[in-house]
Each structure stands twice: as structure tokens, then as C-alpha cells.
Amino acid sequence: MNGPPPVAARGLVKRYGRIVAVNEVDLTVQPGDVFGYLGPNGAGKTTSLRMMLGLIRPTGGSVELFGRDPVKEGVRKALEGVAGFVEAPRFYPYLSGRKNLRLLADYDRPSSRSRIDEMLELVELRDRAGDKVGGYSHGMRQRLGIAASLLRQPRLLLLDEPTTGLDPAGMRDMRALVRRLAREGITVLLSSHLLGEVEELCNRVAIIRTGKIVYEGTLRDLLATAQTEYRLRATETERALMICSSQLGAEKVRVEGPELRFQADEQAAAAISISLGQNRIGITAFVPETASLEELFLGLTGGESGDKSAPREEVA
Amino acid sequence: MTAVYRWEVAKLLAQKRTYLGLVAAMLVPLIFVVVLQFQSGGPNDVPLGRYIRDTGLAVPFVALFFMSFWAFPLITSLVAGDVVASESHNGTLKTILTRSRERGQVFTGKVLAAFTYTVTVVVAMATVGLVAGGIAWGFNPLTSLSGTTVSAGHGLALLAASIAVYFLPLAGIASFALMLSTITRNSAASVVGALMWALFMQLLTVLPGVDSIRPYLLATQFEAWHGFLRVPADWDPVIRALWVCALYVGVPLAVAYVVFVRRDVTED
Numbered sequence: 001m002n003g004p005p006p007v008a009a010r011g012l013v014k015r016y017g018r019i020v021a022v023n024e025v026d027l028t029v030q031p032g033d034v035f036g037y038l039g040p041n042g043a044g045k046t047t048s049l050r051m052m053l054g055l056i057r058p059t060g061g062s063v064e065l066f067g068r069d070p071v072k073e074g075v076r077k078a079l080e081g082v083a084g085f086v087e088a089p090r091f092y093p094y095l096s097g098r099k100n101l102r103l104l105a106d107y108d109r110p111s112s113r114s115r116i117d118e119m120l121e122l123v124e125l126r127d128r129a130g131d132k133v134g135g136y137s138h139g140m141r142q143r144l145g146i147a148a149s150l151l152r153q154p155r156l157l158l159l160d161e162p163t164t165g166l167d168p169a170g171m172r173d174m175r176a177l178v179r180r181l182a183r184e185g186i187t188v189l190l191s192s193h194l195l196g197e198v199e200e201l202c203n204r205v206a207i208i209r210t211g212k213i214v215y216e217g218t219l220r221d222l223l224a225t226a227q228t229e230y231r232l233r234a235t236e237t238e239r240a241l242m243i244c245s246s247q248l249g250a251e252k253v254r255v256e257g258p259e260l261r262f263q264a265d266e267q268a269a270a271a272i273s274i275s276l277g278q279n280r281i282g283i284t285a286f287v288p289e290t291a292s293l294e295e296l297f298l299g300l301t302g303g304e305s306g307d308k309s310a311p312r313e314e315v316a
Numbered sequence: 317m318t319a320v321y322r323w324e325v326a327k328l329l330a331q332k333r334t335y336l337g338l339v340a341a342m343l344v345p346l347i348f349v350v351v352l353q354f355q356s357g358g359p360n361d362v363p364l365g366r367y368i369r370d371t372g373l374a375v376p377f378v379a380l381f382f383m384s385f386w387a388f389p390l391i392t393s394l395v396a397g398d399v400v401a402s403e404s405h406n407g408t409l410k411t412i413l414t415r416s417r418e419r420g421q422v423f424t425g426k427v428l429a430a431f432t433y434t435v436t437v438v439v440a441m442a443t444v445g446l447v448a449g450g451i452a453w454g455f456n457p458l459t460s461l462s463g464t465t466v467s468a469g470h471g472l473a474l475l476a477a478s479i480a481v482y483f484l485p486l487a488g489i490a491s492f493a494l495m496l497s498t499i500t501r502n503s504a505a506s507v508v509g510a511l512m513w514a515l516f517m518q519l520l521t522v523l524p525g526v527d528s529i530r531p532y533l534l535a536t537q538f539e540a541w542h543g544f545l546r547v548p549a550d551w552d553p554v555i556r557a558l559w560v561c562a563l564y565v566g567v568p569l570a571v572a573y574v575v576f577v578r579r580d581v582t583e584d
Contacts, residue, residue, distance in 0.1 A: 090408050094330045
């Protein structure tokens with residue numbers, strides 16, 4: 001792919017006194033990615049996004065969007081083709097939804113005004129566009145936030161936990177919208193602590209823990225790092241146990257109740273099934289159990305949740 | 317820049333506090349005229365006070381004098397102290413600072429909107445004062461502070477010039493309120509802080525032993541318009557107000573600008 005990547009963070013650091021919120025983060029989002037930025041609450045996701053959007057200055061390192069640094073070049077240049085929001089999108093409560101969008105369009109370029117109706121239609125807010133935002137529900141504000149972002153016709157969309165606080169239907173609609181935008185060619189960086197959401201939407205992920213990236217890559221590669229465990233039920237458990245134990249690539253073979261359990265790669269599992277057949281042992285169940293993203297996530301983040309990982313002191 | 321300024325004004329127009337100050341500024345001369353209609357005495361000790369029943373033209377001048385103590389400082393602070401802090405309160409700073417405008421442009425738009433409001437309330441007060449005074453006592457020639465008579469038309473021109481120079485110390489108060497608004501991100505603290513500062517400046521002018529610095533105090537500049545009401549015009553207080561107020565405006569605005577441009581937008 002030509003040109004600089006949509007997001008390239010290198011050695012990104014943010015300190016607040018002795019607190020290190022983001023610690024040497026390296027991150028690359030490629031064009032077309034729906035990139036999941038995963039981490040427990042307080043891990044540094046939002047702080048990273050704020051630095052990307054030029055809202056806070058990094059203490060060290062740099063972040064570039066399409067090769068442009070918001071700190072060095074200013075948001076006007078650096079955020080060209082970039083939109084998004086951090087935490088919940090916020091608007092002027094005493095202005096209507098439409099007026100808020102007009103204001104933001106004028107802050108960009110007046111020609112954006114012509115797209116307001118289209119955007120309101122897209123997020124299904126056209127009927128309430130004349131109402132003051134102060135009377136909007138959380139979900140409506142989230143949708144207005146998406147509309148405000150799309151007004152800029154972005155090539156890169158940075159979304160910070162866009163489904164937080166939405167009801168199940170709202171979450172479904174928001175995810176459908178993200179999928180649709182991704183299909184239209186918009187690169188999306190989606191910060192979330194909802195694993196199911198990331199698994200459903202994202203092709204690549206970075207996992208952040210206490211301000212540091214502990215994994216960056218594709219979901220497939222992440223899931224592949226987990227050893228698959230198989231459950232096997234056979235007509236002759238004792239003989240099956242002998243066959244499994246002697247199979248190269250099969251580990252931790254054991255009997256648990258009426259079934260055998262062992263860890264193996266796909267090749268070893270296939271060899272075992274052939275061997276069982278050749279030895280005329282019937283297979284009644286043969287089930288692979290791959291570690292879920294949640295298990296991998298908990299493993300990488302040390303099982304942190306909530307704010308336990310939030311602001312930490314620098315270990316110097 | 318124009319778009320930012322226009323929207324800052326539009327935001328002011330959409331908020332109740334804007335009208336609170338505006339209506340208060342318009343009510344003061346109205347109440348003043350109504351009260352004087354039912355009383356025989358008058359504000360004889362204040363500039364042009366003794367001529368107030370001679371012409372409606374004197375009403376805005378007398379109101380300018382009275383409202384410089386706390387009414388205009390309060391009305392100015394009410395909006396200028398809120399103009400940045402309300403963005404923090406609503407969490408909208410992050411919304412506008414991630415669009416295609418640099419922070420300096422946003423800040424400039426806010427300053428200009430706050431100044432526009434300040435001018436508007438003074439002009440609104442003067443207009444209501446003129447109309448109410450004109451209805452009550454006619455639109456007759458004005459007696460200047462030197463005792464000479466000036467035509468009603470000339471009196472109007474003097475009022476316009478007086479409002480222009482009266483705006484300068486008010487801009488100083490607005491700038492101070494803006495600085496507090498930017499630093500504290502708290503609307504109430506900024507409004508109260510700016511009002512306290514304005515009252516402190518008033519207090520300084522009446523303290524003994526401050527004769528040498530009195531001409532350079534902010535509150536003194538509220539009297540600069542008296543220079544226009546003398547024949548011939550006394551330009552010294554006007555010119556001093558220009559450069560003294562430039563300092564009272566420039567320093568807090570420079571501080572506010574640096575804070576606004578460099579600050580980390582975290583919770584707002």
C-alpha cells in the first residue's frame with residue numbers, strides 16, 4: 001500500500017507527574033483495517049486516542065496520522081481526512097442536533113453543510129434533528145457523534161468505546177454501521193473493552209495493559225497462539241488413551257470422566273483420528289476447544305478489569 | 317475565523333445568561349427614569365446629573381457613571397467568565413478542537429464574541445436610556461461638563477465616542493474573566509473572581525496614598541469619557557485609557573491564550 005499508514009505511533013509516552021498513563025506505545029494501523037484497541041478500563045486507550053487527535057501533547061515519542069503529526073503540524077493539517085471522538089461525544093445541549101452539526105460543518109468547511117441531512121438520515125436522527133441535544137438520550141448522542149464524524153468524509157475514523165451505554169439494539173445498530181463504513185473503505189480504529197465487539201468487527205488488534213502494548217497483530221494470529229485442547233470420546237477409552245499418548249504432537253493426555261483430553265495441533269489430531277479408525281476404535285465425539293479471545297485477553301492483561309490497572313506509578 | 321466568531325455569537329444568543337445581562341443593562345436606565353419621574357431630587361453630584369431633567373440625552377451618561385461600579389463589571393463577567401469554562405462544563409472543547417480550526421482561531425473567536433457582547437450591553441443600555449429619557453424630558457441640547465451647551469446631534473456623537481472609550485476598561489474586565497475562565501474551567505469561580513477583581517480595582521482608587529498610581533488604575537479609566545464632555549475636549553484621559561487598558565487587556569489575554577493553546581484537553 002502506498003503512502004504513510006493511517007496511524008503510526010512510535011514510542012508514545014504520556015506522563016502526569018510520576019504517573020505513566022501511556023508507556024512507549026508502538027502502533028500501526030494499516031489502510032482498510034478495522035483495528036481493535038483493547039484493554040481494561042484505565043489501561044491508556046483513551047489517553048492514546050486523545051494524543052492521536054491532538055487533544056493532549058505526548059510527553060515523549062510521536063504519533064502520525066497519514067504521516068502528519070498533530071502536535072508539529074497542527075490539527076488543521078494533521079486531522080485532514082480524520083474524524084472521531086473520545087469517550088462519549090459531547091455537543092452543545094442548548095442547540096438542536098442539526099445546529100450542532102451546522103456548527104461543526106462550518107468549523108470544517110461550509111460545503112460539509114450539504115451533507116447534514118444525509119448524515120442525519122444515516123444515523124436515523126432526522127426526525128429529532130430540530131430538538132435540543134440536551135433532551136437526547138445517550139444513544140442518540142452517540143449516533144449524532146457518528147454523524148458529526150462522517151460529515152468530515154474521513155478516511156480514518158477513531159472511535160472510543162462507541163457502544164458503551166447503548167442498549168442491545170443500539171449496540172447492534174452501531175456495530176452494523178461500523179461494518180458498513182469499513183466496507184466503504186474507511187479505516188477504523190476502535191477502542192473497546194468489549195471482547196465480543198472486537199472479535200465481531202476487527203481484523204487486527206492491539207492489546208494495551210497498564211499503558212504498554214502487550215500484543216499487536218491479527219486476531220487470527222492471536223487465536224493461533226493458543227494451543228487447542230481436544231475432547232475425545234471413544235468406544236474403548238483405555239486403548240484410545242494409549243494411541244493418543246503415543247502420538248507425536250499430542251500433550252497433556254489425560255482421562256477426565258468418560259472422555260479423554262489432550263492438547264494437540266491440527267496435524268496431530270488428524271493422525272489420532274486415523275489411528276483410532278485403523279485400530280477399529282469408534283469415535284463418538286471429537287471436539288476441539290480453542291481458547292477464547294477472552295481467555296487470551298485475560299492472560300495478556302493479567303486478568304485485570306475495571307480500574308485496577310488505572311494510573312500507575314513510574315518504576316524508575 | 318468569521319465562522320468561528322459567528323458561531324460563538326450564536327452560542328451566546330442561545331443561552332439564557334446572555335439575556336439576563338442584556339435585560340438587566342436595559343432595565344437600569346428605564347428604572348432610573350421612572351424613579352426620577354416620581355421624585356423631585358436628582359443625582360446632582362454625578363457628571364451631568366444636575367441636567368438630567370433638561371434632556372433625555374443626559375440619561376445614558378449618568379447611567380454610564382452609575383453602572384461602572386458593579387453592574388457592567390458583573391454583566392461583562394457573567395458572559396466572559398463563562399465563554400471558555402462552559403465548553404469545559406459541557407465537554408465540547410474536544411468536539412470543536414478536533415475539527416479544522418486551530419486553537420488560536422477558536423480562542424480569538426471567543427474573545428471577539430465576549431467583546432461584542434460587552435459593546436452590545438452598553439449600547440443597549442444607552443439606547444434604552446435615550447428613548448426613555450427622551451420620552452420623559454425631551455431630546456434637547458446637552459450641557460457639557462464645561463457648562464457650554466451642545467446641540468442634541470453633537471451630544472449623540474459625544475455619547476457614541478464616550479461608549480467607545482468606556483468599552484476599554486470593560487474589555488479589561490472581560491479579558492480578566494476570560495483568563496480565569498480558561499485557567500479555572502469553572503464558570504462560577506471566573507464570574508465571581510472577575511467581579512471581585514473589578515471591585516478591588518474600584519476600592520484601590522479611594523484608598524489614601526495611591527495618588528501617583530490612580531491615573532493608571534483600571535477603575536479610573538471608566539471616567540475617561542469625561543474628556544469628551546469638556547469644551548474643548550480633553551484628550552489626555554482618553555489617550556491614557558487607550559494604552560493603560562491595552563495592558564489590562566493584553567496581559568490576561570496573553571496568559572489565557574498560552575494556557576488555551578497549550579493545555580491538555582482531558583476531561584473536557
